Structures are given as structure tokens and as C-alpha cells.
Amino acid sequence: MKPPAVGYARAGDVQEAVGLLAEHGTDSKVLAGGQSLVPLLSFRLARPSVLVDVNPIGDLAYIREDDGALVIGATTRQRDVELSPVVAEAVPMLPEALRHVGHVTNRNRGTVGGSVAHADSAAELPTVVTCLGGEIVVEGPRGRRTIAAEDYFTGTFTTATEYDELLTAVRFPRLPAGTGVAVEELARRHGDFAIVAAFAAVHLGPDGTVDLVRLGLSGVDSVPRRLHEAEAALLGTRPTAEAITAAAATAPNTIRPSSDVHAPAGYRREMAELLIRRAITTASERSEVTT
């Protein structure tokens, strides 16, 4: 389990990284936290000719607020996001979700950009950014693009990033104060990739009806899923058990789970409905009516 021979270059800034990617094309691979890439190298399932190490790009490790969005630089360590009071206040779903991402040691190295760019549909961060309606910022020789998360994830481990582009930031819309969030993850063990994970953010208006709802699922499709139908069903209703059950019941129709060694597709479909119901229930309980 030793990596194959590979070239290595340290990118000092985004421009250098993009230059290296452009030069080496699809044979190159961005090395961020390495929590997914290095095992692929060791199993010799990935064999790039050049690794472009973006860890030295200090400018990409940041958490800041910008125009109603929380912007997280690509090389920001997941652990820093998890522990950030700014993040907890603006997008409380993030720390909640991050606690399910591997273990502390993985999150110490793992980056937000790396996880999003890796685009594992069973992972947590891609679904968080998708269900919240976030955006992905990429930079390349043709400049900077901001891509809606739902357009960014295009298939299993594939994204709208071109080979010569680097993911530089992820933008999460700020959730209004009083929003209740919940993450219900079913994994074989804590820290494993989800069999199914459900994400919910619910905000109640002054009359106690839902005036903002964001729902998402991991592990149920080739891409992270946002549950528009369920959101629509819930919006404007009081989050009663009946309303939540009805909204959750729309979930199985909008996903295409596959079978693997841990769970058959049918089970995933069933769990998707159950877990999103539980997540909505908890998020609703946690939401505070704001005036």
C-alpha cells in the first residue's frame, strides 16, 4: 500500500496552483488535507503525475462574512470551522454536521474545500452546502466563477470544476437567528460515511408557521440532494407531526439510492424518509419563534 511515483509541487498562491493545473492537465491532482486523496494513492486507485499541494496557500484559510453569506476559504481546516463561534452563529448546521465527518484527527487536516471538491455524495459538507443553497467559488485561467451548489455537483465524485480550476471558497447563506438545525446521521459507526444522513434547517415566523426550511440528504443518490418538494410541502405550515410526516413522505420519490455492501437501495430509501422526518422534527423543536 505504497503510493506510486508522483511529482510534487507546492503552490504558494492561487495563481501558481492554477498555472500548475493548467500545465499538467488531468494528470495533476490538487492535494489539500489529503484525507481522501492519500488513501487513493496508497491503494493505487489514483495515479496523478503531479500533486499540486495547496496547503501552503495561506490566503485560502479563512472564515469571513460577506453580504449575508458565510465564506469559508478552501484550505480552512474542518476542525477550525467546527470550533468557530462565527460559524456557530451564522450557519449552526455546519458544526453539527462536522461532528460526523471522520474524527478530530481527520478534521484537523481535512479542509472544507477538499471535502466539497471530492464530491462524495455520502459525505456531509457537500449536502450542507447544497441544501442551504450555497455556492462554490472556483478560479482558473479564465477568471473566477461562482457556481450554485446544485449545479456544482454533477455526478459521483464529479463536479463542474474544470481541470485547470481550483476551488477557492465555499459560500453558505447565513441562517436567520432562531433557525433550528438538526443532522440525523445513520452510519455503521460514528465517523463513517453515512448510509443516509438527513439535514434540516427550520425557521418559524411570528405565527409559528415555517417561513424558511432547508432539507438535504446524503448517501441516497449520485449527488447530494436538496429536497425541494419536501421543503415546499412544509413551507407555510405549522410543523405538526402530520405535516412533517407528509413532507418527509415526498423524499423517497426524489432520490435514486444504490445498493452497496452496507445497505441495499430499498433500505436507504426507507431510511431517507425516516431520518428526514426525525431531522425536521428536531430542527422544528430547536427553532425559536422570532418576532
Next chain:
Amino acid sequence: MTIAEPVQNPSRYTGSPIRRTEDPRLLAGRGQYVDDVTVPKMIEAAVLRSPLAHARITGIDVSRARELPGVFDVLVGEELAAVAGPQPVIWTPITDQRIARTRALAVDRVRWVGQAVAAVAAVDRYVAEDALELIEVDYEPLPVVADLDAALAPDAPTLYDDWPDNVTGSQTYRAGEPEEAFDSADVVVSGSFTHGRAFGCPLEPRGCIVNWDAFENTLDLWLSTQSPNLARDLLSEVFGVPVHKIRVRTPNLGGGFGNKFDFYGEEVIAAVLSHRTGRPVKLIEDRSDSFVATSHSRDQRLDFEMALRRDGTIVGLRGVSYGVLGGAFGTVGSGPPWASVLTSMGPYKIPNLDLTVTPVLTNRAPYGSYRGWGAPKGNIVHERLIEFAARELGMDRTEIRRKNFVPPEEFPYFSGAAFTYDSGRYADCLDLALAKVQELGWPQQQERARAEGRSVGIGYSFHIEPSAYGPSRIMNLVGLAHSGFDEAVVRMDSVGKITIYSGQINMGQGTHTIYAQLAADTLGVPMDDIVVVTGDTDSCPYTGYGTGGSRAAPLGGAAILRASGRLRAKILRVAAELLEASADDLEIENGKISVKGAPGHSVSTRDVGDAAYRRLLDRLPENEMPTLEEVDVFDPPNMATSYGCTALLVEVDRGTGRVTLLDCVQAHDCGTVINPMLVDGQLAGGLAQALGGALLEELVYDEEAQLRTASFMDYLLPTALDIPPFHFVHQETPAPDIPGGIKGVGEAGTIAGVSLVASAIDDALSDLGVAVTRFPVTPPRLVELIRDAEQRKEGAQ
């Protein structure tokens, strides 16, 4: 026999929770595991493995690999076969069994995914792996036998062309009149139980460094093995090199769990590469290799039924244990599935038995040793069936067990199939567990949870652990081509310090500590004065079998006790000369030999050592042989059967099928407890493995017999969050046939823990009547059981 009361041990060390002598260097990162060892001029090897489960090899081209800079040698099957015999099989318990033998490298056919096909030796492992990618193998696929049903199908393809089918043989053990018992029974309960493939999975993968000196014809090995003597004998068998020219050294072992008992092809491959290159060759199994190259185990189906009278008395047990073997026999052949049959009656008196073992070949990796061997599945048979019977008869689960226990006064008790249990107080042990469960308030917890709509259950399992394997001649009689005795050397040196030499291996269980405890108490010296040496066939004595079968404490311990006893006598004789007293009047305490009642009149062990080694004149008795060394060989007259009652508190999420383990109790009896802290460690570790096997771990093969769980992302070892807290309580019923009264404890947890989980889940879902029969109980499988039970219940209403 009479039942001895718990031993009141007056000695200082035995029975005390002494912290381990092994630990400081391990904690400091100064341990030495096989991959930490480097020897001069060493090169490194890697193995190319078959990607197909069943295929003919029609060609191998290694030319490009040979040309890669840094490569020393590339080895293929035919070349290996020219110098190495087939892999030895040491257990053949079934009369007229067909033995599927293989070689360390496949020659013209592969029979499982991961079978070794070629090997490379290179400057380092990186280059060796590069070279593997340059080897081209042409395979012609053959029909695949992926599982038991496929293997038993009437038109099944056969793995071996000269075999009529894939069944290796069958053996039946009968006692009493089973047909009559079943015909006249009031109740018969049955089950078809399946345990998936799992393996010991020590965290340190296996490895070796082999130096075969072609000019001296000596083989010098560093090997991560639990059985260095066996490895030496088997290397001799494979290569025809005499045993005295083979040295096996075992450094620290990063866990063994039976997996490192077996003798593997990699040590043979490394030896041949060493012979050809003239260099010591290190071959470390990496994690990826481990999933296909280390013995698999557990894979078994057990179709059994139990006959009872209405009052709950068991009158008969019958059934078949199918061992789902791999494409060739491992070192221990079909031993584990065979042992399941022998333990399937457990602690219960069952007069009528009809028990069959039928091991079958499939295109899976070879089957071998894993802590617990066959017993965890034997336990599933008796513990699941007795609970099914309790349900059928409306009896209490613990009362039906109590009713059928072998009572204390009937020991030694012949089980009806091979084993004679030496001693036991089963009902007392059950009561100990029940009392602890009450003390912890589980029933109240369960009641409260149920009132809140949560599904909390309490499970029980009573297990027996035949340990101290075993009387050599009986082992030979049941098909083991090896012995079961243990030899120890206890030596006092010229300055009065002690060195113990044992053929046992220290793989994490703390043998060095307990051996020092036993010897210190017997000799009357401080533990600090004792060094234990293991892991070198050139300096350590022979042990039968190896370190496995829960034998290191009882058999290694007994040999050390007896040798130490004789050495003590000699020390006293020498001291008597020095003190001008009678040896009978002397005592040794803390390394000081004095006349009883006159502590001022004394000599030290240092004085005795000096008298026996250096200045003998007028000090060593005339008729004494110089030096202070005693050897003992202990071959047990019978095995020692430990036992325990385990209880588990679980919560089941009916929605997801996820099972959470909340708390666990084990009442246990392993005879004399040498070190309670270490015994608890053994129990806990074994239980964790069983709980992992019951809920998480499975080597899943698909219909093409491809292994789908060949990484730690998919083969799920339990983490700290998956394992409950443990509470251990002990009773001590000394082993009557083992000096010191010691019974083994290494496998207890693995035997008890699997049926235990099923019992607890069933209890949590008792309103539905769920009966768990398949392991591991994964969330999707449990949801299916729950849905089926709900439907049955609705249908019945």
C-alpha cells in the same frame, strides 16, 4: 470430585492486580514489532494476488518486472514448487477427509481472490509494489463457487477436478438414542444459524524477515507468529531443512487472536526469495493483503434442533455444522467448524446427541484460526435453542438454563462428544451474573425505557471454554499432528536472579507478567528479580501447539510452577549447606533464605547463586549438580473448562435497525485468577471482538466471490463508541487437573458474545417475537426481521 472453595491465596503476587512488566517500553514507543526490525543487507518483498476467484493461469510474464531498476528477483509458482513442498495441514479430525492442499504460490490455477500468484523482492516496498504492476498474468476464468449453497448444489462446479463434489467429508458424533429422544420429545425447537465470515484482524498485520543462508543451509527468521516451534517444524517439512538449522525469533506481536497461530505461505515465499537472492527478505503483509491473506474464520451454517420435555429438560440435540471453507485448507484445516460441533451442547446435560460436521470448499479465502475457534458457534447453537425453547414452553430464560446445567457433583463430566469437562459451578455463576444485573438496576432501566416507548432488552449467554489444549495423546487421537504439552526452564544465575525461558509467546495477554508472578511466589523472590524470555527457538524450550487454545496461563503456568518448585527445593538444599541447617527447616521470603522462626540466621539468593556457580568449595553439597536450573514438561491429563455467564443491555432503534450496546456484565470462572486486572482485560477484549462480529464485522463475498469489504472503510472493527462498559465478577473453582488450579481465559469473551447480542435483541423486541439467527445483525437485516415480525403479528390478529 469435591468442589473446592475459592482459593485463599496467601501469596503476594498471585491473585493481585499487578501492572505489567511489559508495558513501559511499549508505552514509550520502544517496542519492537516485526516491521520495526531491520537486518543488514535486507531487501523487501511484495506479493501479486489473484483478482479472480477461480481461474486457470495460462501464462505469466515477469520480464518487465525483472527489468525494473531496484528489483532483485521475481518468483512465480513453478519456481517455488521446485524447492518448497505444499503448505502443511495439521488438523485432520474427520476420518477419510479429502484434504485440499495448496502451495505458497499458485501454480496453474487460482481458487480464491487474493491467492498469491507471484512475488517480487526489491530494494524497498515501494519499488516492489511498482514491479508487481508490471507482471502480466493471463487468466482463463472458471465457474465460481461463491457460497455454501452454490458449493452444495447438485450441479455445482468443483474446485478440484478429481473430486466428485466440494464436500471434504463428514463426521458424526452420537451419544445415547437421539432418534428415540426426538420422537418422544414434548417439544422440538430448531434453527438455521449463520455466522458470516470474520477474522481476528490483529492491528499489526503479519510479517516476516527470512534469511536462508544457502551455504550453511540455515534458515533464520523473524516471524510474527504465535507458534514459533510449530513454524520451525513446518518450515522443515516444507523445505527439508532440518529443524536444528532453523531459528525462529518472534518480536513483539501486535495482537494475534489465532490469526498468527497459522502457518502462512508468505514465510515460504520470503524464504525462497532469500535463497535465490542471497539476501534477507522482509515480507510485510499490508492491510490490503490482510483481508485476503490472513486466515478467515467463523463462516458457518448450523442447522440444529433441540428436543425437550415439557418441564424444560433437554433430552436431545442434533444437527449439522457446515463449515464454509475456502479454496484450499489452511493450517488447521476444518478444525474450527469441527470444534463447534463438540461444544454445541455447552454447559447442559444432553444425553442424546447426533452431531455432524460437514466442511465444504468454496472459492473464498482459506479458513483458519480465530480466537474462540469453533466454540462461538457451538455457543450460538445451545444458547439460541435454549432460548427458543424457553419461549415455546413459556419458561424463564435463566431457569431453563439452570434446570439443565451439569451439576457440580457430576464432574468430571463427559459431554458425549470428545470433551470431558473438569469442574464447574454453573448455577453459582449464573446467580453471580443475575445478582450483578439486579445491582446495576437493569430491569428498572428496561421498564422505564419501555414506558417511554424505547426498545431496551437484556440478553444472556452461558458459555463454556475448553481451555488448556490439551493432553497430547488425545490431541493426536482427534487428528492433530502436533502435541499439547508445554516445557519451561527456570534458572537462577550466579548472582541469584531468575530467568524463565518459555516456548509461549507474548502477544499482548501479559504472559511475562503472570509467569513472573507465579515464579516469584513459588521461589519466594521479588518479581523484580525475574526476567522472562520468550520468542526465540534457539534459546527457548519447545511448546506443543503454540500460544493458542487458551493454554499459555494454565499449561505454561503449570510448567513454570513445577520447575520453580523443584528449583526452590534445590535452592533450599544449597542454602541448608550454607546455613548448616536442614532444608526442611528453611523458608524463602523476598529473596532471603532463613531458618523458620530465626530470621536473623539467613543467606540471600545471591549467596546461593555464588555457591552453585562460582565458589563451590565447601558450599555446594557434594552430591548436588552445579548450577541452578530446572526444566519441566507439563502435559495435562485433561483440559480445563472455564465458563461464564454474560449479560447485555441493549437498545434497538426499530426505525433504523441500529443496535446500541448500553452495558455488559460477565460472571466468570477461570479457576485460580493469577492477575485479576489481566483476566478482566482478556474478557473485555474477547467480548469486544464477539460484539464486533455480532453487529459490525463481515467479510462479504459477492456472487463472483469477490471480496467486497477489503478495507477498514468496509470491514468494520468496533470503536470505543460501539463497545459498552464492562462489569466483571469472578468465582474461582480451581482446575483439578492443572497444578495451580489455573484455567484458560483467552477465548471466553469471543465465545460468549455473539449469541448474547441475539438474546438481548430478541428481548428488546419480545412483543414482536423476533428471533435473530444470522450474524452479523446489520441494521438492514434487523429492519427486515422487524418488518417480517410486524407483518406476522398483523396477519395473526
Next chain:
Amino acid sequence: MSDVQVSDKRTVSVTINGHVYTAEVAPRVTLADFLRKECGLTGTHLGCEHGVCGACTIMLDGRTARACLMLAVQVDGCTITTVEGLARNGELNPLQQAFWDNHGLQCGFCTSGMLMCATEFLEQNPKPTGEEVREAISGNLCRCTGYASIVKSVLDAADRMAADEGAR
């Protein structure tokens, strides 16, 4: 053409347990292999080489990292502590002592990683509960102990360290 050099070998200079190690390494060499083979620090163990078992956990610039998930070329200029750096002058530190006293290890193979993981955890959470300890070490696999004694060891270490702190 980028002006950044793609290299087949790089010089790495890294401070490990207070000593500076400098070596030429190929980019593909993992940090774990570098520590074990170049630096002779074999206390960092390889249990899986794909980042799941935690046996190779080290401390990198004050945080734990899995040495099998990093390349040696990445640690140029960094400061690393491995298990060999925990004991000083032949004395086990309080965490190691606690593992010894509570039978927190059997074969010792996972122990290096456990100790590094627990070191970071106790820095961040000096007064943990048993459940918090379990979660903290859940990324480090142990096949011997069943974890109970490790949890006990870490809790005991927390008490000792608090007592040491109080004594100061």
C-alpha cells in the same frame, strides 16, 4: 509554463521530538514511512495505511495528524511529536503512567496512536466524561482491550494532570 518546480526529490527539514532531521525524500514517501525508516522512529505504527486505524497518529504543529495520510515532503519546516517524545529522561509522563496502571494496553500496537490522540484531547478537554473520552478515541482502533481500560486510563490521566496542575 508555470514557474513552480515539480520535483522528484525534495529536501525536508523537520523538527521531531526536539531534534532536527534533514533528508532528501521522494514525494510519494508517506510521513509514516519517513518517520519509521529515515528517522528510525518506529514507535509510530502502520496498522492500515489508509487513515482509518489511527495507529500512526502523531502531533504535527500542535495538532494530531495521521502520518499515513501525509507525504513527508509536506512537513518541511514543521514541528512533530511522536510517541517517542512523550517520556522524558526515562520517565513515563502522567498519561503513559495512567495507561500502565490501568492496563490501558495489551499488545501495544495501537497505543502510540491512542496516546497521541489522548494527549490532544486532554489539552482541549482537561475534565472529560467517560462518554467524551469514548468519542475522542473512536477514531483509534484497538483490537485487544475492548476499550474500557483505555477510557479508564484517560480519565485517570486527566485526574493526575489536574492534581499536578493544582500542585503547581
